[in-house]
Amino acid sequence: xxxxxxxxxxxxxxxQSITISCTGTDSDLGSYNLLSWxxxxxxxxxxxxxxxxxxxxxxVSNRFSxxxxxYTASLTISGLQPEDEGDYYCCSYAGSNSFIFxxxxxxxx
Amino acid sequence: xxxxxxxxxxxxxxxxSLRLSCAASGxxxxxxxxxxxxxxxxxGLEWVSALSGSGLGTYYADSVRGxxxxxxxxxxxxxxxxxxxxxxxxxxxxxxxxxxxxxVVPAKGLHFDYWGQGTLVTVSS
Numbered sequence: 001x002x003x004x005x006x007x008x009x010x011x012x013x014x015x016q017s018i019t020i021s022c023t024g025t026d027s028d029l030g031s032y033n034l035l036s037w038x039x040x041x042x043x044x045x046x047x048x049x050x051x052x053x054x055x056x057x058x059x060v061s062n063r064f065s066x067x068x069x070x071y072t073a074s075l076t077i078s079g080l081q082p083e084d085e086g087d088y089y090c091c092s093y094a095g096s097n098s099f100i101f102x103x104x105x106x107x108x109x
Numbered sequence: 110x111x112x113x114x115x116x117x118x119x120x121x122x123x124x125x126s127l128r129l130s131c132a133a134s135g136x137x138x139x140x141x142x143x144x145x146x147x148x149x150x151x152x153g154l155e156w157v158s159a160l161s162g163s164g165l166g167t168y169y170a171d172s173v174r175g176x177x178x179x180x181x182x183x184x185x186x187x188x189x190x191x192x193x194x195x196x197x198x199x200x201x202x203x204x205x206x207x208x209x210x211x212x213v214v215p216a217k218g219l220h221f222d223y224w225g226q227g228t229l230v231t232v233s234s
Contacts, residue, residue, distance in 0.1 A: 003153065036220040044226065046204070051220035089154050097159065097168035097213045104153035
């Protein structure tokens with residue numbers, strides 16, 4: 001099974017908003033509302049930002065929001081801050097007790 | 110505070126074996142499924158394996174099925190990954206991750222809510 005499709009990189013200026021897309025198939029995004037987003041700074045533990053397509057864990061800034069339509073999910077970061085720079089991954093339940101990640105998107109602020 | 114600390118990584122020759130451990134604290138370990146996720150150098154995250162809170166349900170990515178075995182000791186709050194027949198493409202940083210449900214089924218809460226910082230496995234001759 002191929003990885004979910006994400007853009008390799010996105011960039012934005014402080015204060016701006018950016019959106020990262022994540023495209024899957026009817027085997028994953030199209031069948032389950034179990035898409036999550038993770039922020040990963042090199043050398044650190046990944047951190048969940050969004051789960052179940054659009055839910056935000058307690059403690060995660062409301063600058064991060066998620067949505068999904070059909071086979072494409074999106075992560076929007078508003079009011080970009082320098083510390084948002086890093087790698088972002090989407091992940092979906094893919095059936096048969098398995099998970100699939102996106103290829104990752106490098107955000108430059 | 111939830112903490113996940115991986116250990117056991119190192120350099121191993123192709124065909125060799127290695128056993129990773131993940132010491133968990135700050136939550137009721139047996140009430141949650143756990144998983145291993147890896148990141149090869151310069152690559153993205155790849156799901157490797159998961160198991161239920163009881164340890165009875167075990168699941169693997171196609172790339173490791175038959176070579177890796179996931180297990181847990183709930184009395185010691187520890188997750189394991191036994192890796193056999195290692196190949197060069199198994200070289201990666203291996204992360205332990207907590208899943209916010211007890212069984213790996215498509216239900217509310219199924220996501221990785223806490224991660225460790227990883228342990229590096231290098232397969233090279």
